[in-house]
Amino acid sequence: MMKTLRQIAGAAVTTLPMLAAANYDVNIPTPHSPISDQIYGLHMEILWVCLAIFVVVFGVMFYSVFAHRKSKGAVAAHFHENTTIEIIWTLIPFLILGFMAWPATKTVLAMKDASNPDMTIKVTAYQWKWQYDYLNDGVKFYSTLSTPREQIGSTEEHGKPTNEHYLLETDNNVVVPVGKKIRLLITANDVIHGWYVPQLGVNQYGIPGFIKDSWFQANEPGVFRGQCSQICGKEHGYMPIVVEAKSAEDYAAWVKEQKTKQAAAEGQNKVSLADPASR
Amino acid sequence: MEATHDHAHDDHGHHPTGLARYFFTTNHKDIGSMYLWFSLIMFFVGGFMALVIRAELFQPGIQIVNPDVFNQLTTIHALVMIFGAVMPAFVGFANWQIPLMVGASDMAFARMNNWSFWLMPPAATLLVGSFLVPGGAAGSGWTLYPPLSIQGGISVDMTILAVHIMGASSIMGSINIVTTILNMRAPGMTLMRMPMFVWTWLITAYLLIAVMPVLAGAVTMLLTDRHFGTHFFNAAGGGDPTMFMHIFWFFGHPEVYIMILPAFGIISHIIPTFARKPLFGYASMVYATSSIALLSFIVWGHHMFTVGMPAAGNLFFMYATMLIAVPTGVKVFNWIATMWKGSMTFETPMLFAVAFVSLFTIGGFSGLVLAITPVDITLHNTYYVVAHFHYVLFSGAIFSIMGGAYYWLPKWTGHMYDEKLGKIHFWLTAISFNITFFPQHFLGLAGMPRRIPDYAPQFTEFNQISSVGAFLLGFSQLLFLYVIIKCIRGGVKAEAKSWEGAEGLEWTVPSPAPYHTFETPPAFH
Numbered sequence: 001m002m003k004t005l006r007q008i009a010g011a012a013v014t015t016l017p018m019l020a021a022a023n024y025d026v027n028i029p030t031p032h033s034p035i036s037d038q039i040y041g042l043h044m045e046i047l048w049v050c051l052a053i054f055v056v057v058f059g060v061m062f063y064s065v066f067a068h069r070k071s072k073g074a075v076a077a078h079f080h081e082n083t084t085i086e087i088i089w090t091l092i093p094f095l096i097l098g099f100m101a102w103p104a105t106k107t108v109l110a111m112k113d114a115s116n117p118d119m120t121i122k123v124t125a126y127q128w129k130w131q132y133d134y135l136n137d138g139v140k141f142y143s144t145l146s147t148p149r150e151q152i153g154s155t156e157e158h159g160k161p162t163n164e165h166y167l168l169e170t171d172n173n174v175v176v177p178v179g180k181k182i183r184l185l186i187t188a189n190d191v192i193h194g195w196y197v198p199q200l201g202v203n204q205y206g207i208p209g210f211i212k213d214s215w216f217q218a219n220e221p222g223v224f225r226g227q228c229s230q231i232c233g234k235e236h237g238y239m240p241i242v243v244e245a246k247s248a249e250d251y252a253a254w255v256k257e258q259k260t261k262q263a264a265a266e267g268q269n270k271v272s273l274a275d276p277a278s279r
Numbered sequence: 280m281e282a283t284h285d286h287a288h289d290d291h292g293h294h295p296t297g298l299a300r301y302f303f304t305t306n307h308k309d310i311g312s313m314y315l316w317f318s319l320i321m322f323f324v325g326g327f328m329a330l331v332i333r334a335e336l337f338q339p340g341i342q343i344v345n346p347d348v349f350n351q352l353t354t355i356h357a358l359v360m361i362f363g364a365v366m367p368a369f370v371g372f373a374n375w376q377i378p379l380m381v382g383a384s385d386m387a388f389a390r391m392n393n394w395s396f397w398l399m400p401p402a403a404t405l406l407v408g409s410f411l412v413p414g415g416a417a418g419s420g421w422t423l424y425p426p427l428s429i430q431g432g433i434s435v436d437m438t439i440l441a442v443h444i445m446g447a448s449s450i451m452g453s454i455n456i457v458t459t460i461l462n463m464r465a466p467g468m469t470l471m472r473m474p475m476f477v478w479t480w481l482i483t484a485y486l487l488i489a490v491m492p493v494l495a496g497a498v499t500m501l502l503t504d505r506h507f508g509t510h511f512f513n514a515a516g517g518g519d520p521t522m523f524m525h526i527f528w529f530f531g532h533p534e535v536y537i538m539i540l541p542a543f544g545i546i547s548h549i550i551p552t553f554a555r556k557p558l559f560g561y562a563s564m565v566y567a568t569s570s571i572a573l574l575s576f577i578v579w580g581h582h583m584f585t586v587g588m589p590a591a592g593n594l595f596f597m598y599a600t601m602l603i604a605v606p607t608g609v610k611v612f613n614w615i616a617t618m619w620k621g622s623m624t625f626e627t628p629m630l631f632a633v634a635f636v637s638l639f640t641i642g643g644f645s646g647l648v649l650a651i652t653p654v655d656i657t658l659h660n661t662y663y664v665v666a667h668f669h670y671v672l673f674s675g676a677i678f679s680i681m682g683g684a685y686y687w688l689p690k691w692t693g694h695m696y697d698e699k700l701g702k703i704h705f706w707l708t709a710i711s712f713n714i715t716f717f718p719q720h721f722l723g724l725a726g727m728p729r730r731i732p733d734y735a736p737q738f739t740e741f742n743q744i745s746s747v748g749a750f751l752l753g754f755s756q757l758l759f760l761y762v763i764i765k766c767i768r769g770g771v772k773a774e775a776k777s778w779e780g781a782e783g784l785e786w787t788v789p790s791p792a793p794y795h796t797f798e799t800p801p802a803f804h
Binding site for chain 2: 053071151161191210
C-alpha cells in the first residue's frame with residue numbers, strides 16, 4: 001500500500017515541468033538507505049493523514065463561511081455546547097495519533113540500533129571541514145569544500161556559481177562499500193556541527209568532547225550529498241558532505257589507493273635527525 | 280454609579296503632559312499604548328532584517344552581506360521578533376484589555392507596570408546596537424548554543440544582558456497580570472465566567488513566571504563560561520554543551536506557547552463577535568488551553584531529536600509532542616463550531632481571525648510532521664522548520680495581533696478605522712505571506728539547511744519565489760501603519776459597543792475608553 005502511494009507521489013513529482021536548470025521538487029529526495037526508506041514512507045503516511053484532516057476541517061469551515069453569512073440572511077443559532085461531539089473530536093485525533101505512533105516507534109528503534117556494524121568511521125567536525133577516520137581500514141583524511149572561492153564571491157565581488165554541484169562538492173569524498181552497515185562515531189573539535197545526508201537517513205550533531213553513534217547503509221551505488229546542519233560560525237554553509245557508495249571491489253581499490261597516498265605523504269613529512277638542514 | 284472618570288476631573292493634583300506623562304505614567308491604557316507602539320517599531324526593525332536576509336537569498340552566491348553578517352542578521356531578526364515584537368504586543372493587549380475586561384480600575388501594581396515597560400527600550404537598544412560593536416552582533420542563532428556562543432565577542436554579552444532585562448520585565452508583568460486577574464475581578468465574575476482573553480493571559484503569565492528564570496539561568500551560565508572560568512558547557516572541564524540545549528529548550532518550548540496562547544484568546548473574542556454567536560465550548564476551551572500549557576513543559580526534547588539521545592528519550596518526546604495536537608485540535612474545532620450556523624460578516628478583524636484558523640492549522644500540520652522523530656531527522660534544521668514556525672508565529676501570533684488591533688482600535692481611539700484599507704492590508708498580507716513561506720516547506724523537504732547565506736543551485740527557484748513574497752509582505756505592512764495613524768487622527772465616531780456582536784465589559788464604556796474606567800466595580804451578571 002505504502003509502495004503504491006509512494007509510486008503515485010513519485011510520479012506526481014516527476015511530471016512537474018522540468019526546465020533545463022529549474023528545480024521545483026516538492027518531496028523528500030529519493031531515499032537510498034533502509035532508514036531513509038522508512039522515513040520517506042512515514043512522511044507520506046502523515047501527509048495523507050494531514051490531507052484528510054485538512055479536507056474535512058477546511059471543507060466545513062469554508063462551507064460555513066459561505067452559507068452562514070449575514071448577507072445571505074443567515075440568522076445566528078444560540079448553541080454553544082455539545083459534550084458528545086466534543087468527546088468524539090477529542091478521541092478521534094487521539095486514535096489517529098496512536099495509529100501514527102506505532103510505525104514511527106519501530107523506525108526510531110531501528111535508527112538507534114548501530115550494533116553489529118560491518119565497519120566504523122569516526123567523523124570529526126571542524127570549523128569548517130570534516131575529518132573521517134576509517135577505524136577498520138586505517139584510512140584518515142580531511143574533507144573540505146572544493147567549490148572555488150571566486151564562484152562563491154563576496155560583497156565586493158559578487159558570486160557567480162557556475163557548476164552543477166556548487167557548494168555540494170568536496171576534495172575527498174566519504175567512500176563506502178555498498179550494502180554494508182556503516183557505523184558512524186560522530187564528534188566535533190570546536191563547536192556543535194551536524195552531519196546530515198538526507199538520502200542516507202542520517203542527521204546527527206557532532207558535539208565537542210562527546211562521541212555519539214549513528215549508522216547507515218547505502219542500498220545501491222551512487223553519490224549522496226549533504227551539508228552541515230547546525231550553525232557553527234561563518235562558514236556553516238560551506239562544509240558539505242559527499243558520500244560515494246561503491247561496489248566491494250571498487251571500495252577495496254579505493255582503500256588501497258588512500259593508503260598508498262597516506263604513506264607517501266608521511267614519507268615526505270619525515271625529517272632526518274642526521275641532517276640539520278632538513279629540520 | 281460612577282463607572283468612568285474623565286482625566287480633567289481627577290484629583291491627583293498634577294497633570295503631566297508630553298514626555299513626562301509617558302515616562303511616569305501608571306495608567307494601564309498609557310502603558311498598553313506604549314507597549315503596542317514599541318512592538319510595532321520592533322516589528323519594522325526585525326522586518327527590515329528579514330528583507331536583507333531574503334535579498335541575499337534571492338540567488339546563489341554572496342552579493343549583499345558577507346556570511347558572518349548574515350548569521351548576525353538571522354540571530355537578531357529572531358530575537359527582535361520574539362522579544363521585541365510578539366511578546367510586547369501581547370503585553371500591550373493585556374494592559375489595555377485585562378482591567379477593562381474584568382472591571383478593574385487598573386492593574387494591581389500600577390507603578391511596577393511602568394517599570395516593566397521602560398525596561399524594554401534599553402534592552403532593545405542593547406540588542407540592535409550590538410551590530411555596531413567590534414565583531415558585530417551575535418551570530419550563533421537566537422538559540423545561543425555553546426560552544427559557538429562562547430566564541431562570540433562582546434555582542435554576546437550585550438545580548439545576554441538584554442535577555443536578562445527583558446526577562447525581568449516579563450516576570451514583573453506576569454506577576455501583575457496574575458494578581459490583577461485573581462484579585463480584581465468584578466463581583467459575580469467567577470473564574471469560569473471570565474473572558475477567554477483573560478483566561479489565556481492568566482495561563483500565559485504562569486508559564487512566563489515558570490520559565491523566564493530558567494532562560495536567565497541558562498544565559499548566566501553562558502556568561503560565566505565566557506568570563507568567569509566556569510565550564511558548564513565545556514567537556515574539557517567536565518561540562519556538556521547538550522546540557523545548555525536541555526535548559527534552553529525547557530524554557531524555549533513553553534516560550535512558543537507563551538507566544539500563542541494570548542493569540543488564542545484574541546481569536547476567541549473576534550470570532551464570536553462577527554459570527555454573532557457565543558464561543559462554542561467555553562469550558563473545553565479553558566481545559567484545552569490549560570492542557571496545552573501543562574504539556575508544553577514535557578516536550579522540549581523535540582528540538583533535540585538529532586542530539587543523540589537514547590531511543591527512550593526520543594520516543595518519550597515524540598509521544599508527548601504528538602499529544603499536544605489533541606487539545607490544539609479541540610480549539611480549532613471549537614472556533615469552527617462557533618462560526619457554524621452563525622450570522623457572519625467579514626470585517627477586517629474577522630478576516631484575520633479566519634486566516635488565523637486556516638494558516639495556524641497548516642502550521643500545526645507541519646508541526647505534527649516534525650513531531651514524528653524519524654521524519655524530523657530528515658527535516659531538522661532545514662527550511663521546513665523555518666516554514667513551520669513562521670506559519671504558527673506570523674500567520675498565527677502576528678495575524679491575531681493585527682486582527683486584535685483592528686478589533687479594539689475603535690475602543691482605544693474612538694474612531695472606526697478605514698475598513699476598505701484594512702481589508703486591502705489583510706489580503707496583501709495573507710497572500711504574500713503564503714508566497715513567502717509555503718515554498719519553504721519544499722526547500723526543507725529537498726534538504727536545504729537553515730541559517731545558510733548561500734545554497735546549491737537546485738534550491739534557487741523556491742528561494743526566489745520566497746524572496747519576492749517577502750518584499751511584498753514587508754512593504755504591505757506600511758499600509759497597516761498608515762491605517763493605524765489615520766484612525767488615531769480621525770474617522771467615523773465609534774460607539775461604546777463598536778461591533779454589533781461584541782460582548783464584554785470593555786464594550787460598556789465609551790469609545791475612546793476614558794482615562795480612568797471602573798473606578799467602582801461594575802455589576803456583572
